[in-house]
Amino acid sequence: MNNILVCIKQVPDTSDVKINPETNTLIREGVKSIINPFDMYAIEEAIRLKEKFGVKAVALTMGPPQAEAALKEAISMGIDEAYLVSDRAFAGSDTLATSYTIAKAIKKIGEFSVIFCGKQASDGDTAQVGPGISTHLDIPQVTNVKKIEEINTTTARVERMTEEGFEILEIPLPCLFTVVKEINEPRLPSLKGIMRSKNAKIQLLNAAKLDIEEDRLGLKGSPTLVSKIFSPQRRKSGEIFTCAAEEAVEKLVNALKNYIH
């Protein structure tokens, strides 16, 4: 069994993100940064596999220098090593450029049997980077994993959430999983972990250290064009008819008629 990798993202800690209407970008000032909540489940699952197989659990994030804090938090939970993929050249990356860059960084770090990602990030909500990484690495993937039923050094059997229920899939290793929150309950940091994280050296991977094509980085390598970002209008809550059934049905039918017209 090779080591386990978990890819995480630092995101603003708020469900009510403010957007600058002129630039269509998030207003990050004054907002605390946290690890993307879905990535916490990915970290927990990586630590569990590490404990099961006696290998190392490695974390990686791509972002500005302050994303180091997210990696330190992951170490305080039990991650052994951490890499920060950071360079001005990466700024403005869309999901294509991001997954390309991360895939190149992973190749640089080494071989991993399993790569975990959260199913999506709470800021962008695209759910594309995980699948993108596996495509660039040319390894199989299962998204929305809610349970690892069985795993050995060559294959894994997992349950994948779907809208209707779940599927059971068998997949050869190495592979990539994106996980949903049903998979586990992330642990809190430990005191010894926090102490270790304070002294931990986060390894920096910049563009110069990676074997990459410059055209595929940052804004230049990002075909995605954001035309507009906005907060959706709050939907009105439904109407409840509490009167007698017959009368309620009549009211409901009328309401539906009015809605159609």
Place this chain on the structure above:
Amino acid sequence: MMDYQLNEQQIMIRDLCRQIAQEKIAPLAAEYDKTEEFPWPIVKALAQADIFGVSIPEEYGGLGGGVLETCIATEELSKACGGITLCFAASYLGLDPILLFGNEEQKKKYLPDLAAGKKLAAFAITEPAAGSDASGIQTTAKKKGEHYVLNGTKHFITNGGEADTYVVIAMSDKTKGARGATAFILEKGMKGFTFGKKEDKLGIRASSTRELIFTDCECPKENILSKEGMGFIITMKTFDVSRPGVASQALGIAAGALEAATKYSRERIQFGKPISSFQGIQWMLADMATEVEAARALIYATARMIDAGVKSVSKESAMAKLFASDTAMKVTTDAVQIFGGYGYMKEYPAEKRMRDAKITQIYEGTNQIQRNIIALQLIKEMAK
């Protein structure tokens, strides 16, 4: 909260325990209070976070803190539930005598698992006929070859049945009175060691309070702490360092009640304005806050005194326990008053804190006994 000049590690313990209290304990406090189940999932979470090791030396797998570290952890956890916290605090009461009086072999054998939270500890002195008067202990330990044979019953034992490691005080020589008491380390599963009735309590219901029954229980002689006849001294020295812990439990319960009452007073509207705008409520909150802070200051100062190695700490330790527990009873009662009718209802957590607070005035020496200890020391000092 006042600035107590905590060091980096103490702040780390405080913050992590606060996070555990809010995220893991608070959501389950009412449920455990109702069902009286032992909170094993929380024991596991505390163990994973290394909390059980805060005050155990590093060579036995702990973090090397002292009494202050135990107090900080106990206070923070108790803000969410004074009952659940006892799985931690009572384990320290059980392991303190091993820390203080254990030989190297005993420490190596028992402390690492307790520091890791793999096992819990408990301390057993109380019996039906021996509460404050420890000389009334009926449990006997008779020497038989390489063993001591224990017979008798301990009751009201916190962590009873759930803990693996027990420090038990038994009479090895009844003719010597208090000097005939000996402390033994017993393990769950030893032949002749069983558990009896589990108590149905007013408060701290998430904590297990149970009988220990010894029927010709054979304890190897190497499990004696210190030496024969030291049982009573071990108990007194253990209480000297554990009472600030009980005080911290009381402090946490009181601080939790104060915070909840202050928050509620800003939300509750009567006569067209929040009740926090009425002087009657403001003065209650002001008194509560002052007493809570005074209790904290007394506990931290006492803990620091013990950690600095001061030998005679019985008086200060008793003062901390006495003041903090009386404060907890008063503050939680006032919190119920501020919550009004809602405070009296089980649907809201105010009444639970009042029920949880009461025990802190009773166990590890009633507050009347604490006053005896304080007065005795006071008079002794004057007579010098």
